[in-house]
Amino acid sequence: DGGITQSPKYLFRKEGQNVTLSCEQNLNHDAMYWYRQDPGQGLRLIYYSQIVNDFQKGDIAEGYSVSREKKESFPLTVTSAQKNPTAFYLCASKDGGNSYEQYFGPGTRLTVT
Amino acid sequence: SQQGEEDPQALSIQEGENATMNCSYKTSINNLQWYRQNSGRGLVHLILIRSNEREKHSGRLRVTLDTSKKSSSLLITASRAADTASYFCATAASGNTPLVFGKGTRLSVIA
Numbered sequence: 001d002g003g004i005t006q007s008p009k010y011l012f013r014k015e016g017q018n019v020t021l022s023c024e025q026n027l028n029h030d031a032m033y034w035y036r037q038d039p040g041q042g043l044r045l046i047y048y049s050q051i052v053n054d055f056q057k058g059d060i061a062e063g064y065s066v067s068r069e070k071k072e073s074f075p076l077t078v079t080s081a082q083k084n085p086t087a088f089y090l091c092a093s094k095d096g097g098n099s100y101e102q103y104f105g106p107g108t109r110l111t112v113t
Numbered sequence: 114s115q116q117g118e119e120d121p122q123a124l125s126i127q128e129g130e131n132a133t134m135n136c137s138y139k140t141s142i143n144n145l146q147w148y149r150q151n152s153g154r155g156l157v158h159l160i161l162i163r164s165n166e167r168e169k170h171s172g173r174l175r176v177t178l179d180t181s182k183k184s185s186s187l188l189i190t191a192s193r194a195a196d197t198a199s200y201f202c203a204t205a206a207s208g209n210t211p212l213v214f215g216k217g218t219r220l221s222v223i224a
Contacts, residue, residue: 107153
């Protein structure tokens with residue numbers, strides 16, 4: 001899982017509560033990404049950031065928010081506006097320049113009841 | 114939007130056999146990557162092939178790319194039980210655009 005940590009591994013919340021998922025990397029990578037994975041499905045991009053203090057929406061940004069105040073940190077908040085938040089959330093990072101491969105964290109499984 | 118589509122969705126083989134997975138995509142790409150995911154874990158990068166390359170090898174892995182057909186294949190030779198995982202292809206339209214992942218192929222290697 002490289003130098004990316006996600007915490008916690010399992011998270012349980014009641015419907016209507018906001019929850020923040022942590023993602024930290026010590027790889028000195030410029031770009032960071034948040035993906036959502038549902039059972040038997042591929043990864044869908046929620047948000048990404050290519051530089052500190054800047055981020056862009058991915059394909060399914062509604063109901064989520066992010067911040068990128070430090071290069072090594074890219075927390076994701078799942079808000080109460082997200083209709084179906086129960087999923088496996090993966091954070092990734094990528095070096096800048098000519099590097100293309102992404103390094104993934106171990107993931108956080110969020111269950112909202 | 115998920116550009117890559119892997120085929121088959123699931124594959125079950127005996128240890129020692131070769132496993133072939135295919136990926137099709139829709140738009141022009143800068144590169145195509147293959148990742149592996151063990152159950153409940155993060156993805157691990159396996160191999161990258163650029164749009165101007167046709168074949169690439171890494172250990173027991175062989176990747177081909179046919180840009181005219183917008184397709185790629187991943188071959189794992191002499192499979193092992195430890196190769197049991199889901200395999201995803203991911204495409205990038207350029208070096209700085211986010212990757213677009215397919216839904217994956219679930220490979221089961223039976224000892």
